[in-house]
Amino acid sequence: MTVETAKHRELGLTDSEFELIVAKLGREPNDVELAMFSLLWSEHCAYKHSRKLLGRLPTEGERVVMGPGENAGAVDVGNGYAVAFKVESHNHPSAVEPFQGAATGVGGILRDVFALGARPIAILDSLRFGELDSVRSRHLLDGAVRGIGHYGNSIGVANVGGEIYFEEPYEHNCLVNAMCVGIAKTEDMVRAAAAGVGNAVVLMGASTGRDGIGGASVLASAELGDGDEAKRPTVQIGDPFEESKVLECCLELLEKGLLVSLQDLGAAGLTSSAGEMASAGGVGIDIDVAKVPLREADMEPFEIMVSESQERMLAVVEPAKVPQVLAVCEKWQTGGAEIGTITDSGQVRILRGGDVVGDMPVDALVDGCPLYDLDPAEPEGWIYGNRATLGPGASAEDELLALLAAPSIASKRWAFEQYDSVVGSRTVRRPESADAAVLQLPESGNAIAVSIDGNGRRVACDPYNGTIEAVLECAQNLACVGGEPLGLTNCLNFGNPEKPGTAWQLDRSVSALADACTALGVPVVGGNVSLYNEGPEGPIYPTPVVGMVGELPDPEQVAGSAFAAEGDAIGLVGPFAPTLAGSELAKQRGVLDAGLPEPDVAGVAAACAIVRDAVRAGQLASVHDVSDGGLACALAECAIGGGIGARIDVAPLRDRGCSPEEALFGEGSGGFLVSGDSVTLERLGAKLLGEVGGTTIEIAAGDRSLIVGLSGAESAWRSLPARLGIN
Amino acid sequence: MIWGVLQFPGSCDERDALHACSLSGEARLIWHEERDLGDVDAVVIPGGFSYGDYLRAGAIARFSPAMEAVAEFAAAGGPVLGICNGFQVLCEARLLPGALLRNKELRFTCRQVDLVADGPISGATGNLSAHRRQETLSIPAKHGEGRYYAPEEELDRLEANGQVAYRYASEHNFNGSARDIAGVTNEAGNVLGLMPHPEHAVDPLTGSTDGLRVFEAAAAAGARA
Numbered sequence: 023m024t025v026e027t028a029k030h031r032e033l034g035l036t037d038s039e040f041e042l043i044v045a046k047l048g049r050e051p052n053d054v055e056l057a058m059f060s061l062l063w064s065e066h067c068a069y070k071h072s073r074k075l076l077g078r079l080p081t082e083g084e085r086v087v088m089g090p091g092e093n094a095g096a097v098d099v100g101n102g103y104a105v106a107f108k109v110e111s112h113n114h115p116s117a118v119e120p121f122q123g124a125a126t127g128v129g130g131i132l133r134d135v136f137a138l139g140a141r142p143i144a145i146l147d148s149l150r151f152g153e154l155d156s157v158r159s160r161h162l163l164d165g166a167v168r169g170i171g172h173y174g175n176s177i178g179v180a181n182v183g184g185e186i187y188f189e190e191p192y193e194h195n196c197l198v199n200a201m202c203v204g205i206a207k208t209e210d211m212v213r214a215a216a217a218g219v220g221n222a223v224v225l226m227g228a229s230t231g232r233d234g235i236g237g238a239s240v241l242a243s244a245e246l247g248d249g250d251e252a253k254r255p256t257v258q259i260g261d262p263f264e265e266s267k268v269l270e271c272c273l274e275l276l277e278k279g280l281l282v283s284l285q286d287l288g289a290a291g292l293t294s295s296a297g298e299m300a301s302a303g304g305v306g307i308d309i310d311v312a313k314v315p316l317r318e319a320d321m322e323p324f325e326i327m328v329s330e331s332q333e334r335m336l337a338v339v340e341p342a343k344v345p346q347v348l349a350v351c352e353k354w355q356t357g358g359a360e361i362g363t364i365t366d367s368g369q370v371r372i373l374r375g376g377d378v379v380g381d382m383p384v385d386a387l388v389d390g391c392p393l394y395d396l397d398p399a400e401p402e403g404w405i406y407g408n409r410a411t412l413g414p415g416a417s418a419e420d421e422l423l424a425l426l427a428a429p430s431i432a433s434k435r436w437a438f439e440q441y442d443s444v445v446g447s448r449t450v451r452r453p454e455s456a457d458a459a460v461l462q463l464p465e466s467g468n469a470i471a472v473s474i475d476g477n478g479r480r481v482a483c484d485p486y487n488g489t490i491e492a493v494l495e496c497a498q499n500l501a502c503v504g505g506e507p508l509g510l511t512n513c514l515n516f517g518n519p520e521k522p523g524t525a526w527q528l529d530r531s532v533s534a535l536a537d538a539c540t541a542l543g544v545p546v547v548g549g550n551v552s553l554y555n556e557g558p559e560g561p562i563y564p565t566p567v568v569g570m571v572g573e574l575p576d577p578e579q580v581a582g583s584a585f586a587a588e589g590d591a592i593g594l595v596g597p598f599a600p601t602l603a604g605s606e607l608a609k610q611r612g613v614l615d616a617g618l619p620e621p622d623v624a625g626v627a628a629a630c631a632i633v634r635d636a637v638r639a640g641q642l643a644s645v646h647d648v649s650d651g652g653l654a655c656a657l658a659e660c661a662i663g664g665g666i667g668a669r670i671d672v673a674p675l676r677d678r679g680c681s682p683e684e685a686l687f688g689e690g691s692g693g694f695l696v697s698g699d700s701v702t703l704e705r706l707g708a709k710l711l712g713e714v715g716g717t718t719i720e721i722a723a724g725d726r727s728l729i730v731g732l733s734g735a736e737s738a739w740r741s742l743p744a745r746l747g748i749n
Numbered sequence: 750m751i752w753g754v755l756q757f758p759g760s761c762d763e764r765d766a767l768h769a770c771s772l773s774g775e776a777r778l779i780w781h782e783e784r785d786l787g788d789v790d791a792v793v794i795p796g797g798f799s800y801g802d803y804l805r806a807g808a809i810a811r812f813s814p815a816m817e818a819v820a821e822f823a824a825a826g827g828p829v830l831g832i833c834n835g836f837q838v839l840c841e842a843r844l845l846p847g848a849l850l851r852n853k854e855l856r857f858t859c860r861q862v863d864l865v866a867d868g869p870i871s872g873a874t875g876n877l878s879a880h881r882r883q884e885t886l887s888i889p890a891k892h893g894e895g896r897y898y899a900p901e902e903e904l905d906r907l908e909a910n911g912q913v914a915y916r917y918a919s920e921h922n923f924n925g926s927a928r929d930i931a932g933v934t935n936e937a938g939n940v941l942g943l944m945p946h947p948e949h950a951v952d953p954l955t956g957s958t959d960g961l962r963v964f965e966a967a968a969a970a971g972a973r974a
Binding site for chain 1: 758759948955956
């Protein structure tokens with residue numbers, strides 16, 4: 023075996039993949055080429071274990087402006103404007119260094135959105151950590167929240183919503199998924215495909231350093247003959263100020279019509295940007311690494327090509343416009359350098375001055391990676407652990423307080439107050455005031471609702487039904503503020519797909535995502551896959567995270583989740599028939615098991631339409647989706663939000679066959695807890711449960727009836743800072 | 750009324766400030782490299798992270814050509830309103846007394862707060878006559894370095910001169926500012942800085958319109974000075 027073949031294994035390529043590369047090149051790749059192939063043929067770039075599955079997702083829709091394959095998806099919001107959005111993971115970097123990992127995750131997703139020519143207007147995030155009693159989890163939580171805040175606040179994009187869950191299987195491998203939403207004039211949007219033989223390739227933004235050289239560190243040590251350099255941190259360092267400048271620079275360049283195409287530099291740096299632009303445009307590209315502005319003078323060509331230095335963008339520019347482009351870069355005090363040319367060769371050629379140091383066919387490099395079939399096998403029963411924290415003798419009151427204090431359910435104000443939620447003057451509903459964030463769009467005269475949702479524990483119980491529920495929950499959250507879904511983005515966070523059990527989870531989950539989106543008529547306009555999320559104890563809970571953007575005709579007609587007035591009737595809309603399977607209560611009792619009941623997708627869709635129309639007509643005083651912790655927790659949240667108590671009877675759920683504790687704490691899709699005028703609620707088909715008023719939360723539920731003071735419920739729900747050791 | 754809103758690399762709230770100003774007149778952006786403010790009647794230094802604020806908030810922006818022009822404009826009695834980072838820049842430029850330190854919890858915090866306008870004090874020169882005395886305003890605050898600090902004797906002097914423009918209402922001083930001070934003026938009363946963001950409180954849909962009163966007060970203070 024030659025030295026080269028040993029290197030390819032350390033870079034993550036299999037022997038057969040290496041042989042395929044040799045066959046496609048007609049020779050063995052040199053170090054530059056091997057480094058580039060190893061990155062573009064990685065799971066992260068090539069989606070080699072997921073691409074076949076992703077073909078199942080519905081991507082077409084009347085309002086779709088850009089779908090999968092672009093830097094982000096985009097949907098039409100009227101009056102010539104489009105909203106671009108995408109969610110992406112930065113899990114592994116955040117598990118190593120949470121502050122910079124999460125910060126650069128935000129930076130990366132912002133670039134994906136402004137690469138289309140859209141101005142970012144909102145960030146949302148979906149986070150997963152181990153249980154809060156772990157020092158590591160608290161460290162990761164604190165770092166990730168600070169990092170997200172640092173980047174988003176500094177760049178002036180409002181962080182309007184998100185979710186945080188704490189579960190043992192994320193102890194070693196936390197999840198940090200960030201979503202960005204932007205707005206653009208549809209006619210000014212730009213695609214990533216390179217075009218125009220002879221056009222210049224311009225690299226903008228930060229200079230290129232050795233940070234983030236991940237898989238290629240093997241080559242670094244081989245060449246330098248010393249292991250130290252290989253141990254440089256592979257987590258990138260974010261510079262939101264640089265990003266702010268390059269963002270404004272790119273938007274000004276696009277407004278002036280100076281760019282042919284634009285692409286951000288993310289994972290695999292110049293290698294993936296240049297390769298993907300050439301591939302999408304069906305052209306070749308020459309890159310001269312000697313022209314790339316560097317942080318360290320002695321960088322090798324392969325280091326320059328694979329560096330993941332942040333805050334960089336790659337543009338294709340007509341030669342005559344290059345001076346104007348560089349002038350705008352100078353105005354914004356950000357880098358701008360012509361580093362290459364679009365060619366008709368069909369090759370990616372890497373030059374250093376006059377020397378060719380790499381020369382590969384674009385189609386081999388970008389699209390040549392073999393795609394693998396999964397080998398799924400359903401595992402038997404519940405493969406994750408159980409840990410009881412609530413004794414069997416707990417009263418219903420104890421259970422309600424324990425659920426409200428559960429870190430996954432408790433108020434996340436501690437986290438979201440560290441984010442600027444108001445910059446941009448669009449935020450009509452701030453975090454925790456409604457089930458979805460609402461942003462007004464003066465450009466198009468309407469508004470959008472945005473939500474991001476995942477429920478790893480329930481997907482772990484049942485990958486198919488759990489994933490259906492995640493999509494339904496997101497749609498329900500939009501309905502709560504009167505929003506109708508326009509499009510969906512997703513991030514599939516799973517373990518090692520080469521293991522049959524994980525493969526089965528992934529396979530079932532993607533099918534469910536496809537089926538739920540088809541049933542709701544919501545196209546998938548983009549997404550991201552993050553695999554190999556495992557710790558020493560095994561894989562994470564399978565965690566598909568979905569983000570949806572919906573449309574509201576009138577930002578003045580938006581409901582909140584808090585009870586509004588004493589004497590309002592409380593009702594339940596939707597086919598909600600909860601069980602304890604996969605619930606927070608089942609977790610606390612330590613009785614989690616495989617299997618979830620099948621959700622009534624058509625019934626939930628119909629309930630969403632009823633609620634949406636009622637909100638738009640201003641008929642509801644409050645609306646809240648029934649989610650984690652069941653009806654009792656939803657009721658408590660509405661009451662705490664409004665500072666008013668409530669008294670209900672769960673008899674309508676008993677009529678659906680629920681036991682008292684299922685009615686109180688059971689979970690499942692399709693429940694909207696609404697308040698307002700009783701006649702109006704009945705006309706909407708709501709089952710009347712009770713009335714807003716008083717200073718206690720009283721629930722009649724047979725032998726599990728309970729009364730809890732509002733202030734006690736609120737203290738439990740607001741206990742997160744105390745559990746973090748903060749006042 | 751023509752408002753000029755400064756824009757530095759790293760400014761975040763300049764477009765929102767521009768919009769807020771446009772509700773009470775004409776408004777235009779002034780690029781940080783401009784040495785000439787043109788014919789503006791009032792200047793707003795907006796929020797954000799000018800030049801990244803990696804050194805110390807406002808420490809670099811104070812040296813910009815536009816800030817030299819603002820110093821001359823202020824010396825001639827022109828009204829200047831600094832919001833958040835703008836307040837920090839004005840303190841760094843010594844156009845306002847005191848300094849803004851890191852919040853007592855050492856965290857960035859975004860929260861709707863109640864502000865109490867100190868309002869006219871008989872005999873004082875600097876306070877904002879446009880506000881009713883003890884008028885309460887609901888305005889968002891969002892910053893990591895907003896803890897107002899000045900030596901005790903300086904604080905006494907500011908209070909005696911009526912230079913304390915706004916205080917956080919009881920329970921709303923999350924950053925630990927000395928004497929609950931949220932905003933101050935210079936001695937002449939034409940330069941006003943505050944940490945909370947009046948430009949984000951000009952639309953009932955996004956929470957409050959109380960911020961409009963701050964812009965009115967700032968403009969009126971300049972006219973009087």
